[in-house]
Amino acid sequence: xxxxxxxxxxxxxxxxxxxxxxxxxxxxxxxxxxxxxxxxxxxxxxxxxxxxxxxxxxxxxxxxxxxxxxxxxxxxxxxxxxxxxxxxxxxxxxxxxxxxxxxxxxxxxxxxxxxxxxxxxxxxxxxxxxxxxxxxxxxxxxxxxxxxxxxxxxxxxxxxxxxxxxxxxxxxxxxxxxxxxxxxxxxxxxxxxxxxxxxxxxxxxxxxxxxxxxxxxxxxxxxxxxxxxxxxxxxxxxxxxxxxxxxxxxxxxxxxxxxxxxxxxxxxxxxxxxxxxxxxxxxxxxxxxxxxxxxxxxxxxxxxxxxxxxxxxxxxxxxxxxxxxxxxxxxxxxxxxxxxxxxxxxxxxxxxxxxxxxxxxxxxxxxxxxxxxxxxxxxxxxxxxxxxxxxxxxxxxxxxxxxxxxxxxxxxxxxxxxxxxxxxxxxxxxxxxxxxxxxxxxxxxxxxxxxxxxxxxxxxxxxxxxxxxxxxxxxxxxxxxxxxxxxxxxxxxxxxxxxxxxxxxxxxxxxxxxxxxxxxxxxxxxxxxxxxxxxxxxxxxxxxxxxxxxxxxxxxxxxxxxxxxxxxxxxxxxxxxxxxxxxxxxxxxxxxxxxxxxxxxxxxxxxxxxxxxxxxxxxxxxxxxxxxxxxxxxxxxxxxxxxxxxxxxxxxxxxxxxxxxxxxxxxxxxxxxxxxxxxxxxxxxxxxxxxxxxxxxxxxxxxxxxxxxxxxxxxxxxxxxxxxxxxxxxxxxxxxxxxxxxxxxxxxxxxxxxxxxxxxxxxxxxxxxxxxxxxxxxxxxxxxxxxxxxxxxxxxxxxxxx
Amino acid sequence: xxxxxxxxxxxxxxxxxxxxxxxxxxxxxxxxxxxxxxxxxxxxxxxxxxxxxxxxxxxxxxxxxxxxxxxxxxxxxxxxxxxxxxxxxxxxxxxxxxxxxxxxxxxxxxxxxxxxxxx
Ligand SMILES: Cc1cc2nc3c(=O)[nH]c(=O)nc-3n(C[C@H](O)[C@H](O)[C@H](O)COP(=O)(O)OP(=O)(O)OC[C@H]3O[C@@H](n4cnc5c(N)ncnc54)[C@H](O)[C@@H]3O)c2cc1C
Ligand code: HEM
Ligand code: SF4
Ligand code: SF4
Numbered sequence: 001x002x003x004x005x006x007x008x009x010x011x012x013x014x015x016x017x018x019x020x021x022x023x024x025x026x027x028x029x030x031x032x033x034x035x036x037x038x039x040x041x042x043x044x045x046x047x048x049x050x051x052x053x054x055x056x057x058x059x060x061x062x063x064x065x066x067x068x069x070x071x072x073x074x075x076x077x078x079x080x081x082x083x084x085x086x087x088x089x090x091x092x093x094x095x096x097x098x099x100x101x102x103x104x105x106x107x108x109x110x111x112x113x114x115x116x117x118x119x120x121x122x123x124x125x126x127x128x129x130x131x132x133x134x135x136x137x138x139x140x141x142x143x144x145x146x147x148x149x150x151x152x153x154x155x156x157x158x159x160x161x162x163x164x165x166x167x168x169x170x171x172x173x174x175x176x177x178x179x180x181x182x183x184x185x186x187x188x189x190x191x192x193x194x195x196x197x198x199x200x201x202x203x204x205x206x207x208x209x210x211x212x213x214x215x216x217x218x219x220x221x222x223x224x225x226x227x228x229x230x231x232x233x234x235x236x237x238x239x240x241x242x243x244x245x246x247x248x249x250x251x252x253x254x255x256x257x258x259x260x261x262x263x264x265x266x267x268x269x270x271x272x273x274x275x276x277x278x279x280x281x282x283x284x285x286x287x288x289x290x291x292x293x294x295x296x297x298x299x300x301x302x303x304x305x306x307x308x309x310x311x312x313x314x315x316x317x318x319x320x321x322x323x324x325x326x327x328x329x330x331x332x333x334x335x336x337x338x339x340x341x342x343x344x345x346x347x348x349x350x351x352x353x354x355x356x357x358x359x360x361x362x363x364x365x366x367x368x369x370x371x372x373x374x375x376x377x378x379x380x381x382x383x384x385x386x387x388x389x390x391x392x393x394x395x396x397x398x399x400x401x402x403x404x405x406x407x408x409x410x411x412x413x414x415x416x417x418x419x420x421x422x423x424x425x426x427x428x429x430x431x432x433x434x435x436x437x438x439x440x441x442x443x444x445x446x447x448x449x450x451x452x453x454x455x456x457x458x459x460x461x462x463x464x465x466x467x468x469x470x471x472x473x474x475x476x477x478x479x480x481x482x483x484x485x486x487x488x489x490x491x492x493x494x495x496x497x498x499x500x501x502x503x504x505x506x507x508x509x510x511x512x513x514x515x516x517x518x519x520x521x522x523x524x525x526x527x528x529x530x531x532x533x534x535x536x537x538x539x540x541x542x543x544x545x546x547x548x549x550x551x552x553x554x555x556x557x558x559x560x561x562x563x564x565x566x567x568x569x570x571x572x573x574x575x576x577x578x579x580x581x582x583x584x585x586x587x588x589x590x591x592x593x594x595x596x597x598x599x600x601x602x603x604x605x606x607x608x609x610x611x612x613x614x615x616x617x618x619x620x621x622x623x624x625x626x627x628x629x630x631x632x633x634x635x636x637x638x639x640x641x642x643x644x645x646x647x648x649x650x651x652x653x654x655x656x657x658x659x660x661x662x663x664x665x666x667x668x669x670x671x672x673x674x675x676x677x678x679x680x681x682x683x684x685x686x687x688x689x690x691x692x693x694x695x696x697x698x699x700x701x702x703x704x705x706x707x708x709x710x711x712x713x714x715x716x717x718x719x720x721x722x723x724x725x726x727x728x729x730x731x732x733x734x735x736x737x738x739x740x741x742x743x744x745x746x747x748x749x750x751x752x753x754x755x756x757x758x759x760x761x762x763x764x765x766x767x768x769x770x771x772x773x774x775x776x777x778x779x780x781x782x783x784x785x786x787x788x789x790x791x792x793x794x795x796x797x798x799x800x801x802x
Numbered sequence: 803x804x805x806x807x808x809x810x811x812x813x814x815x816x817x818x819x820x821x822x823x824x825x826x827x828x829x830x831x832x833x834x835x836x837x838x839x840x841x842x843x844x845x846x847x848x849x850x851x852x853x854x855x856x857x858x859x860x861x862x863x864x865x866x867x868x869x870x871x872x873x874x875x876x877x878x879x880x881x882x883x884x885x886x887x888x889x890x891x892x893x894x895x896x897x898x899x900x901x902x903x904x905x906x907x908x909x910x911x912x913x914x915x916x917x918x919x920x921x
Contacts, residue, residue, distance in 0.1 A: 510859030536817035540854035552851040794822045797807040802825035
C-alpha cells in the first residue's frame with residue numbers, strides 16, 4: 001500500500017482523511033501533529049472558554065477512531081523539514097519518515113503585531129486547547145482583561161473572559177467591530193450589544209507598547225493613553241503556516257497555492273485548510289476547508305474529477321444572545337450594486353441584503369439571524385430574486401416551526417460547517433434509522449461544527465422521526481430549559497432583573513415552584529438590591545419570614561448569635577410565649593429557641609415584642625453559628641470560640657445562600673459544637689485555627705474538608721468569608737456545600753479563594769461587603785410590610801348568611 | 803345568586819394568593835394579572851393552605867407537599883391521574899373590588915376537600 005503522511009492533526013487535515021477513507025482503503029496513513037491532543041473541534045474552544053462546553057466535549061475523533069482505521073498517530077511531533085526529492089519528512093524528534101503522497105494541513109498561527117513587550121508573562125493567544133486551558137486558569141472574577149482585535153475571534157474571546165468574571169475591554173484598530181463582516185451600521189449595532197454585555201469597546205486604538213516589568217501590567221496606545229491589564233489576549237488575525245511548503249519548493253504566495261483539483265506544484269504533495277491559497281483566496285473558516293477536503297480526497301485516491309471552485313465565506317458570531325451573521329459581499333458603494341435594509345434600533349435588529357443584477361451578493365444580519373440559511377442558499381444558487389423583491393427581508397414568517405422546516409428544499413444546506421443538506425439528513429434518517437441528535441452527528445457530521453444549526457437539526461428530526469428523543473441536558477427545569485450556569489450568565493449579561501422577565505424571554509412565561517425560587521436567588525445574587533424583588537416567586541417562608549408547619553401555622557426562631565443569650569431575652573421569649581399562647585417552646589439543634597405553632601397574623605406582633613432579629617431559620621440563608629464555651633470558661637479551650645463565633649455570625653447574618661448554611665466555631669479539637677460537620681467550621685488549636693468546609697450532619701453525614709490553617713483569628717474569619725462568598729456565587733441553587741465541594745474539588749476551591757491572587761480575593765470580599773450592606777433583618781418588615789396584606793388576613797367587605 | 807364584595811384588588815399582590823373566610827367557606831383568591839381566580843383554600847392532600855402556594859401558570863403548588871392544583875377547574879394536576887379536586891368559585895372585579903359568587907349548597911357547606919369536580 002502507498003504511504004500517505006499527513007502534517008497537521010487539525011480540523012481540515014483529519015476531515016480530509018475521513019473523506020479519503022470513504023474511498024476504498026488505499027493508503028497506509030500516518031498523521032503528525034505538534035499538539036498533544038487527538039483531533040478536536042477548534043471552533044468550540046470559544047464555548048469551552050465561555051464555560052458552555054467541557055474540554056472533553058469537543059473531541060471529534062478519539063483514539064479509538066485512529067486505531068479502528070489503522071491510522072498511525074504521532075502526537076507532539078513537529079515536522080521541521082520536507083525533502084521532496086528523497087520524499088521524506090523530518091520531525092523535531094529526529095525521525096525521518098518516507099512518503100509516497102504527502103498532505104500538508106498545517107493551518108495557521110496567530111499574528112502578533114510587532115509591538116514591544118508581546119513576550120511578557122500574561123500575554124496570550126487563543127488558537128489551541130493548551131492556550132484555552134491557560135486562559136481559563138488565569139481568567140478569574142475581578143481580573144482586568146484586554147483583548148486586542150474586534151473580529152470574530154476577539155469578540156468570542158472577550159465574551160468567554162467576561163463569563164469567567166473578568167473585567168474585559170476590547171481594543172480594536174479599526175473604526176468598527178468585525179469590519180471584515182459588517183458595514184458601519186451593522187458594526188454600530190454590534191458594538192451596542194457587546195457593550196450591553198458589560199464588555200468595554202475601544203475603537204481606532206493602535207497599541208504601541210505592552211507595559212510591565214516581565215509581567216504584563218498594561219498597554220500604551222498611539223494617542224498616548226494607557227490602560228491597566230492583568231491579562232492580554234491577542235486576536236489580531238492569523239498567518240497561514242507555509243514554511244514547510246517553501247522548504248519543499250512548492251509555489252507559495254500568501255498560502256500554499258493549489259489548483260481546482262487541490263494539487264500543489266509537486267504531483268505528490270497536496271495541501272488543504274487554512275494554509276492553502278486557492279484562486280488568490282486564503283480561507284479562515286471551516287466550511288470552505290471541508291469542501292476542499294472532499295475534492296482533495298477524490299484527487300488523491302485517483303478519482304480526479306471533482307473540482308473546487310472557491311467558497312462564499314459565511315460567518316456567524318457564536319455568542320449566546322448576540323446574533324450576527326454575514327456572508328458574501330456587502331459594499332454597496334460600488335456601481336451596479338444596490339441594497340435593501342431594515343432597521344429596528346429599539347429591538348437591536350439590522351438587516352441588509354446586497355443585490356447585484358437581481359441576484360443576492362451579500363447579507364448582513366444583526367439581532368435576528370433566523371433566516372440566515374435561506375439567504376445562504378440564495379447566495380449559493382445565484383437565484384434571480386427580482387420578482388420577489390417585496391418579500392426579501394421578511395420571507396413570510398410562519399409561526400409553526402414544523403412548517404418552516406417543511407418549506408426548506410432538499411438541496412438547502414442545514415449545516416454550513418460540514419455542508420450537510422436537508423436531503424442528506426432526511427435520507428440518512430430513512431436509510432440508517434436515526435432517532436437522536438447524537439446519532440445524526442455520528443452519521444452525517446451535521447451540527448458537529450460551530451453548533452449553530454443544532455436547533456434546526458432538532459426541528460428536522462422532530463418533524464421526520466416519529467420517535468425522536470430530545471437530548472437530556474441538566475437543566476434547571478422544564479419551564480426554563482437551561483443549566484443553572486447558563487442562566488446565571490444570562491441574568492448577568494442580558495441584565496435581567498426580574499424573575500418574570502427571565503421566564504417571559506427564555507422560558508414558558510409561567511414558571512413553577514422549582515424554578516421561581518432558584519431564579520429569585522440568581523437575580524438577587526447578580527444584582528444584589530439593584531433589581532425588582534418579586535415576592536410571588538418565593539416560597540411562602542420567604543414571603544412571611546417564618547417556617548410553615550404541617551398545619552399551616554408558622555414557627556419563629558429569633559437570632560441568638562453563637563447560641564449566647566441573656567436573662568432579659570429569655571424573659572421576653574417567655575412573655576411572648578404566654579401572651580400569644582404559643583403551643584410549644586423548644587430548644588433547637590442549632591443552639592437557639594423555637595416558638596412553634598404561631599398564626600401568620602401574629603408574626604409581626606411577636607417579632608416586635610421579642611425585639612430580636614430574624615434567625616433566618618426558614619430560608620436558604622445563613623442559619624447560625626454554634627459555639628462552644630472555649631477559653632471563656634472551658635478548661636481545655638485554646639481559642640476564644642464564643643467571641644469569634646459571634647463575630648462570624650454578625651458578619652454573615654441576613655445574607656442568602658444557594659442552600660442553608662450552618663456554621664460552628666469550637667475552641668479546641670474536642671469539637672463540642674461539631675464544627676467538622678458544618679458547612680463552614682472553625683476549629684481552634686494551640687496558636688492557630690483550622691477553617692473547614694463542606695461538612696454535613698443531616699440526611700448525609702460528611703466530615704468537612706480543611707480549607708486552610710491560619711494563625712490569626714482575623715485570617716480565619718477572612719478565609720470563612722472568602723469561601724462563603726465563593727459558594728454564594730458558584731453553587732447551583734439548592735446545592736449544599738457538601739455537594740459543592742465534591743463537584744468542584746478542594747484544590748480548585750482553595751486556588752480560587754484563599755490562594756487566589758490578592759485582587760481576586762479583594763473582589764470576592766468587596767462583593768460580599770456590598771451584599772451585606774444592602775441586606776437587612778427580614779423581620780423589620782413588621783413595620784414596613786412588603787404589601788398591605790403580607791401578614792393580615794383579608795376580611796370580606798360584606799357579610800352574608802350562607 | 804348574589805355576588806359578595808370581598809376586598810380591594812390592591813390587597814392581593816400580583817401572582818400571589820390570599821385567604822378569605824366567608825361563612826363556612828375558606829377561599830384562596832389569586833391575582834393572575836389579567837384576572838382573579840378563586841378556589842377552596844385547603845389542599846386535598848393534607849389541607850395545606852393553597853393561598854400560600856407558588857403560582858405556576860394557571861395552577862398553584864401547595865406549600866406543604868407540592869401537590870399542584872388547577873386554579874380554573876380546581877382539579878388536582880400532580881400527582882397525575884388523581885380524581886381529587888377542590889371547589890372553584892366564580893370571581894368578578896367591579897370598581898376595583900373583587901367579588902365572589904358562592905353557590906349556597908347545603909350539602910357542600912364547609913366540608914374540606916369537597917369533591918365536585920366537573921373537569
Ligand atoms: C477560537 C476559535 C473559534 C473559531 N470559530 C470558528 C467558527 O465559528 N466557524 C468557523 O468556520 N471557523 C472558526 N474558527 C476557525 C477554524 O477553527 C479554522 O478555520 C480551522 O480549524 C482550520 O483548520 P486547519 O486544519 O486548516 O487548521 P488547524 O485546525 O489549526 O490544524 C492545523 C494543525 O496542524 C498543526 N501543525 C502546524 N504545523 C505543524 C507541523 N509543522 N508539524 C506538525 N503539526 C503541525 C497545528 O498545531 C494544528 O493542530 C475558529 C478558530 C478559533 C481558534
Ligand atoms: C406529589 C406527590 C406527593 C408528595 C410530594 C407527597 C409528599 C408528602 C410528604 C412530604 C408528607 C410528609 C408528612 C408531613 O410533613 O405532613 C406526606 C404525607 C402524606 N401523604 Fe403524601 N405526597 C405525595 C403524594 C401522595 C399521594 C398520591 C397520597 C395518597 C393519595 C399521599 C398520602 C399522604 C398521606 C396520607 C400523608 C400523611 C398526611 C399527614 O399526616 O399529614 N401522598 N406526603
Ligand atoms: S471544643 Fe474544646 S474548647 Fe470548646 S468546649 Fe469543647 S473542649 Fe472546650
Ligand atoms: S428530622 Fe425530619 S421530622 Fe424531624 S424536624 Fe427534621 S425534617 Fe422534621
